[in-house]
Amino acid sequence: MMNLFRSPEDRDDELLSAYLDNALAPGDHLKLEARLAVDLKLRRTLNELRAVKTGLTDLPKVKPPRNFTLTPALAGQPARRPASPLIPALNWATTVAAILFVAVLSADLMGNRFLAAPPSESQVLTTQVEAPAAEAAPQVALAPDDTQSEALKSATATPDSTLRVLVEPSAEVAAPPVGAGTLGEDPYSYAGAEPLTDVPGTPTPSLSDSAVASSETPTPEGTAVAQAQTADQATIARESETTVAEVAPVENADMANTQSTEPGTNTLRLAQLVLGLALVGLVTASFILRRK
Amino acid sequence: MDEPALIRDAQRGDLDSFNRLVLEYQSPVYNLAYRIMGDGDSASDATQEAFISAYKNIRSYRGGSFKSWLMRIVTNACYDELRRRKRRPASSLDALAVVETGPDAEGEAQLVSETESPESHAERVELAEAIQNCLDHLPDDQRLAIVMCDVQGMDYSEVAAATRVALGTVKSRIARARAKLRDCFRHHRELLPAAFRLEEEP
Numbered sequence: 001m002m003n004l005f006r007s008p009e010d011r012d013d014e015l016l017s018a019y020l021d022n023a024l025a026p027g028d029h030l031k032l033e034a035r036l037a038v039d040l041k042l043r044r045t046l047n048e049l050r051a052v053k054t055g056l057t058d059l060p061k062v063k064p065p066r067n068f069t070l071t072p073a074l075a076g077q078p079a080r081r082p083a084s085p086l087i088p089a090l091n092w093a094t095t096v097a098a099i100l101f102v103a104v105l106s107a108d109l110m111g112n113r114f115l116a117a118p119p120s121e122s123q124v125l126t127t128q129v130e131a132p133a134a135e136a137a138p139q140v141a142l143a144p145d146d147t148q149s150e151a152l153k154s155a156t157a158t159p160d161s162t163l164r165v166l167v168e169p170s171a172e173v174a175a176p177p178v179g180a181g182t183l184g185e186d187p188y189s190y191a192g193a194e195p196l197t198d199v200p201g202t203p204t205p206s207l208s209d210s211a212v213a214s215s216e217t218p219t220p221e222g223t224a225v226a227q228a229q230t231a232d233q234a235t236i237a238r239e240s241e242t243t244v245a246e247v248a249p250v251e252n253a254d255m256a257n258t259q260s261t262e263p264g265t266n267t268l269r270l271a272q273l274v275l276g277l278a279l280v281g282l283v284t285a286s287f288i289l290r291r292k
Numbered sequence: 293m294d295e296p297a298l299i300r301d302a303q304r305g306d307l308d309s310f311n312r313l314v315l316e317y318q319s320p321v322y323n324l325a326y327r328i329m330g331d332g333d334s335a336s337d338a339t340q341e342a343f344i345s346a347y348k349n350i351r352s353y354r355g356g357s358f359k360s361w362l363m364r365i366v367t368n369a370c371y372d373e374l375r376r377r378k379r380r381p382a383s384s385l386d387a388l389a390v391v392e393t394g395p396d397a398e399g400e401a402q403l404v405s406e407t408e409s410p411e412s413h414a415e416r417v418e419l420a421e422a423i424q425n426c427l428d429h430l431p432d433d434q435r436l437a438i439v440m441c442d443v444q445g446m447d448y449s450e451v452a453a454a455t456r457v458a459l460g461t462v463k464s465r466i467a468r469a470r471a472k473l474r475d476c477f478r479h480h481r482e483l484l485p486a487a488f489r490l491e492e493e494p
Contacts, residue, residue, distance in 0.1 A: 010467075010468075013467050013468070013471045014464060014467035016467075017466055017467035017471075018463055018467070021448065023448055023463060045474075048474045048477075049474060051474075051477070052442075052474050053470065055419070055423050055477070056423065056427075056439075057442050057443070059327070059424075059443055060416060061323055062322065062323050062326045062332075062335075063319070064318050064319055064336075065332060066336070067314070068314055068318045068321075068322070068336075068339050068340050068343050069311040069314050070307060070311060070314065070343060070344060072307060074340075075307055075344065075347050076344075076348065
């Protein structure tokens, strides 16, 4: 619509200007070149416009009189305060604390793994052993009673030295009920020395023999039961003998280990706690300083 | 210069990174402002305003030519200053004085001089003054378009993006500006060196 009110010269100026900038459509470009080939005035105008364009393009660059970099004030930022001198120190302290924390943590973990291996075996052994020992203890404790009562009844020598050894570990527990009125001066002897010690002419009986011998007039069933009970007790007692004997040193060793490692472990844990707290504190302080 | 990285850092508020961009682009930005405003002081003010505005709005930059984005900002800064001049006739008189005397002594002294003879340098300065004088008489919109296209070497689409007008409008403004400059050059033919003298074909 605007083109309708423009002079042919104005339209030609626009065509020639676009031609100079290679901004004409291909069809318009060809048409204009055909006109330029025959129209001298149009060609002269084109040369004038080209000279204008060249003159502008070749204008010398003007050197900026100064740099236009922005200061914080120009940029609308608050003036940057100098960084706190504490920040480098905090960085170092944080690094050192982190390294120490990792080292202590590693030492604790490796120490636990090192200590955890042997106790795991002994714990298995202890659990295997402690159960029979716990069960055996009262039975063994009862054994002297039964044996003693039967021995007292039969007035025959029943327990031999083996039984005494068997009873000895449990005797401390079983001693009070047994010892009252029955034990002589020797706390490990039963019913005085004479009946329990070697009776002349009496062969040293085995436990089962003594059990059989202890019941002079039992019923056959009672004899069998008594034999079975005594045999069981003896078996348990033997087991308890070995297990108690084995467990005692293991437990002692375990306790010794625990006692010897506990102070070191506690120190490591304490160091971990202190270093962890220090690390958190340093990181927090550093963060706050940087924010400021 | 890793321009994308500097732009990203500047968008995060890193003023040092932005200032590196300023050092990279201050010459074309100042030259555009100088050719539009016609004098060194106004060009300096417009350039500084443009970089301040660019820093404050750099988060709105969404890629593309960073130079074009800066040119659009300095163009707006120049527009704002020209509008202020129109509202204040006294300023216009000041500007007229600048136009009549050509670029101020400071701007003239700042013309980048290469190794050339004094005569050649004088001719070049004279030609630049004549062209600048003609440019200063153009309407603002035409001056902006022709400076961007012929002085800064931007194509039509870049000029259209920078001035936020249609491509056809840009084409028209540039054509009118060239036609007016051609007429102006005819009046200053005696000032033009031989290489730029508009020779008529026989």
